[in-house]
Amino acid sequence: MTIPAGAAGARPAGARPADATAARGYRRAPEGTHPPLRFAAYRATGLRAPSLAPVVLRQRLTEITGPLLTGDIGPSDHDLTTQHAGEAIGQRIVVFGRVLDSDGRPVPETLVEVWQANSAGRYAHVRDSWPAPLDPNFTGGGRVVTDPAGHYSFTTIKPGAYPWGNHHNAWRPAHIHFSLFGRSFTQRLVTQMYFPDDPLFSQDPIYNSVPDANARGRMVATFDLDATCPERALAFRFDIVLRGRERTPFEEPHA
Numbered sequence: 001m002t003i004p005a006g007a008a009g010a011r012p013a014g015a016r017p018a019d020a021t022a023a024r025g026y027r028r029a030p031e032g033t034h035p036p037l038r039f040a041a042y043r044a045t046g047l048r049a050p051s052l053a054p055v056v057l058r059q060r061l062t063e064i065t066g067p068l069l070t071g072d073i074g075p076s077d078h079d080l081t082t083q084h085a086g087e088a089i090g091q092r093i094v095v096f097g098r099v100l101d102s103d104g105r106p107v108p109e110t111l112v113e114v115w116q117a118n119s120a121g122r123y124a125h126v127r128d129s130w131p132a133p134l135d136p137n138f139t140g141g142g143r144v145v146t147d148p149a150g151h152y153s154f155t156t157i158k159p160g161a162y163p164w165g166n167h168h169n170a171w172r173p174a175h176i177h178f179s180l181f182g183r184s185f186t187q188r189l190v191t192q193m194y195f196p197d198d199p200l201f202s203q204d205p206i207y208n209s210v211p212d213a214n215a216r217g218r219m220v221a222t223f224d225l226d227a228t229c230p231e232r233a234l235a236f237r238f239d240i241v242l243r244g245r246e247r248t249p250f251e252e253p254h255a
Contacts, residue, residue, distance in 0.1 A: 041205035090119025090157035102244025106150025121160030
């Protein structure tokens with residue numbers, strides 16, 4: 001979220017210098033952590049990116065205090081494989097981790113939402129019409145709230161790769177979209193989680209729009225055999241760091 005600034009080159013009265021901020025433990029994310037708004041290899045950004053500099057609007061009480069519009073968390077919201085009458089098709093997986101701040105402290109009571117394609121690489125959406133089968137027992141959406149230690153966990157199906165029209169023979173690597181809401185409606189971050197050793201990484205412009213290789217690596221989950229559910233589901237760990245030098249790359253710029 002962009003924070004309104006004062007006049008260029010001036011520090012607002014009472015503000016602390018940068019070294020005082022560092023002394024309190026805040027570590028700014030290095031350059032190259034987040035993707036640019038316009039990235040030539042990702043053609044859609046040519047239409048989505050603003051052509052003029054954004055106008056920063058000062059937040060008011062309503063934007064800071066709510067509404068969250070989260071609703072109640074349903075009993076099957078965390079398990080995308082049991083939201084329908086039948087069994088979802090595909091490899092069951094558990095995706096789990098923690099939401100952390102820059103100092104490694106847990107971030108509790110954060111709404112974490114996910115959405116994804118099914119095992120054939122097709123979304124349950126009217127605009128997804130490529131000829132892959134739909135699964136009537138899998139719609140690909142879920143949500144949880146982090147516990148006091150910042151933990152979250154989903155049970156789902158490993159998504160398939162799918163073609164898209166960005167360039168010749170373009171395929172998206174398997175991925176899951178994550179959305180995190182904070183304590184107000186304006187505090188939202190969006191990222192994508194990938195799976196280790198995917199052969200499509202090298203040609204995917206969305207993954208490669210993150211300039212720094214170390215930051216790109218923080219979007220890739222880690223296989224965790226110890227957390228795997230015997231005879232049921234493989235487990236992948238994906239920790240999400242909100243800011244600092246180990247920050248997870250997000251799809252929008254945030255100060």
